[in-house]
Amino acid sequence: MRIFGLGAIKGLVVTLKYLFRPPFTTQYPENKLDISPRFRGNNFVWYEERCTGCSSCAKACPLGIIRIVTHPESHQQVGNDYKIDVFEIDTGRCMFCALCVEACPYDALHMGGDFEKADYVREDLVITTDQLREGTKKPQTQFRPQLEDIGYQGEEELDEHEAGRWSL
Amino acid sequence: MSQGNESMNESEKNIGGTESVLLNLGPQHPSTHGVFRLRTLLDGEEVVDVEPILGYLHRGSSKLAEERSYTQIITLTDRLDYLAGMSNNLAYISALEKLTDVEPPERARYLRVIMVELMRIASHLMGIGFLINDLGAWITPLMHMFREREKILDLFEMVCGARITFSYMRLGGVSHDLPEGFEKSIAEFLDDFEKKIEEYENLLLGNEIILSRMVGVAPLAGERAINCSITGPNLRASGVDWDLRKQDPYEIYDQLDFSVPLGENGDNWDRMVVRIEEMKESVHILRQCMDKLPQGPYRADTDFFVRPPEGEAYGMVEAPKGELGFYLVSDGSIAPYRMGIRSPSFINLTVLRELCVGWKLADIIVNFGTLDINVGEVDR
């Protein structure tokens, strides 16, 4: 048999217990949650030295937001390593699915771990070639099992030799 | 029919000498679970007519799929029912695997089931949380459920790097193997979650107010539910034993031991309790999967731009909200000729009018909440 009011009081006890527990949420700008090493952030890590300009990433992108222009003179040279003039990613439209990272055969493009990017103008969200060249090189381990194998946690900077499956 | 700033005495039907009121619930309304509009005709507080008006969140997923390669479509499926992205991925991939005859390795099947069952818990948490919020609780149960969902999303982030839009399943497997420490994290979560379910039951199931608001309200007979092709927890709440995991086992569900919770008379109470019971079953399934998880490859060797043979295939799974099906027609190119989606949320809406007419205005919101639709999936 149930006593009238007991069920409602049980609910009150649950909330009262939580009144004396520390909150689950964190105060964001001061305290940040740990992100996993595979986290797909809203920046990219690109190693120009590893990139051959093959445009696999641009082809894999569901939205077609990666723009690659290779230098015409480099097309004459022997081998398949093109010099890259433009490598732009329009993160204003990017959905961070990491298909480009999955498609990259040379481990040149990696996901980054930042999640704080806001701008007033849409054009500012385009990651330009210079930004990709000079940005911090902290790749995430998304689709990069070789980084997980060496125990990399997405915290240090890696150079172009360490980030790929083989060093250049 | 006009609306807005005109006289509020505008009459649609004259009932017993009083005039009925046309009230638009939505598209901007606190409890329509997205951008959704309910055109309701009210006689005082009593509901005379309800008409759901859809399309505010239409993104043309089917059409977009026709110009994307099969792998790229996975990103579209994340955004259908954005509270259950993994289930959508699995439904699409199961259609694609039928089309291409690719067999995923055993480990991949287990990983898929683990992810889908975690997703089911997360989706049901949101369904119940928002339902209680619709009942008028000042977001406390919702926040308690958000907390547990957050832990599930952390698990997903460990595995695939995203919290909502996973894009985790791939043709012939999954995109990532489990990371280091996942087994420990999920075991901790499951142990904790069982206690939390007890706490939810204390918070919700005994409460006289919730009981009086939900028991016996808007019952749906099993036969009627079948005729309206309702699926998922809503159908099972009406006492119909139909779960694709049992009836048409996909992946590894035939090797797992679980039961399908059933309701009695399909009222709001049953629809809520069935979801809570399903979460318990999901915990049970997850424990079995983690115990049995085999070693081996997690992904078959497939092309990124896969070209399936000409033909068509229909793949369906038991998504948290019901039977989710993907119908793919291939013409041999890298993109499907046509992709059709059978979304449970949309089809479950067919009974909304029937459930609401004759009840009170406040019951519309609760009936709508117990159906647990997701507008992303309704409008596609």
Add this chain to the structure above:
Amino acid sequence: MQMLLFNMVVLILVTPILLLIYANKEPLIQYTSQDVFNGINFFIGLFILISFLLFVTTMLTYVERRLVARMQNRIGPNRVGPFGVLQGFADLIKLITKEDLIPTLANRNIFSLAPILIMSPVLLMFAVIPILPGFTIADLDIGIFYVVAITSLGSLGVFAAGWASNSKYSLYGAVRGVAQLVSYEVPLVLSICTIVLLSGSLNLIEIAEAQEIPFILVQPVAFLIILFSVAAELNRTPFDINEADSEIVAGFHTEYSGTKFALIYGTEYLAAFGWSLVIAILFFGHLGPGIGGFLMLMAKTSIILFLFFWFRGTWPRVRIDQILAIAWKIMFPLATINIIITAGEILFVQSIFNINPGNALGLQPLAIITIINIILFAGLLVILSFVKGLGQFDKGPKRYVPDIEGVN
């Protein structure tokens, strides 16, 4: 309709002021020997009281948000000032500096008048409440009667707000609000009558002084009825149907913004504070002397306020037909039976202890009534457990199907 409403409004605003002036042929503040404000004149006292009320109102919004946030595993407002204590003032400044929007088709006069109508009865209610011992603006002999009478005027403001907004959500909120407020007046007044019977006075201070045993123990049923009736009067969970955010957006104040919204929103907390004070005085024992008594009274008030916040943080709301059913089918009969039983008990103890009618009951008679009432209360809970819709729930379908062409 407009003129009628307007006339009623003016009449209602003027009457209590006249009443106050008539009732107090002596100076408005009753100075006593223990009066901490002894010698300060009336206007300074009034200024202090109103400042105190505004301060409490703004702080209560913060306290509620903070408490409920912790019940919800959240941190709550913690940005403005230390621990966010100034959040209420920041909100107030923000609301006051907002643009004052009036919907095009709203009735401008009544729309602007409604927040004042909602606020003023609540402010007037504090005239008789002895916040500080010996410090009341008007120490009326009919104090509790005045409180009930003046606060019931708030429903007019609610209806005016909902009607003038020219929005269907507002209209629904207003109609619900009036139905609910009118219904809950009845059990509230009946339960207060039992307290009056026990204490033999309508004066709030005398009621407090009559409590040899706190009346919460003597009259648990009356306490619960008053608590939930007040929750209904204040539109607080589980009876917040007239501003039910998940159903009718914000009910009668859907269209309000800026200063007008601040008035309505503040009134909600001010009324909660006022009624908590009244309940604390009615049920929680003597008023102490001096600053200590003031702090004790605030502590008792905080308990009631915390109950309201706690309910809001835990429970969902009840449907409109259930709310009216609770008022008329459960609370009203209960309150009536409670009055009869209490009257019988008082006659009984008076005959046993040879107390003359009109004299205050002593400790022992009250103790006997307490024991009887607590036993009756336990029995009541058991009886209610068998009532369908309260303790027992029918699983069978009970569906209403309107007999209209074209439906079903």
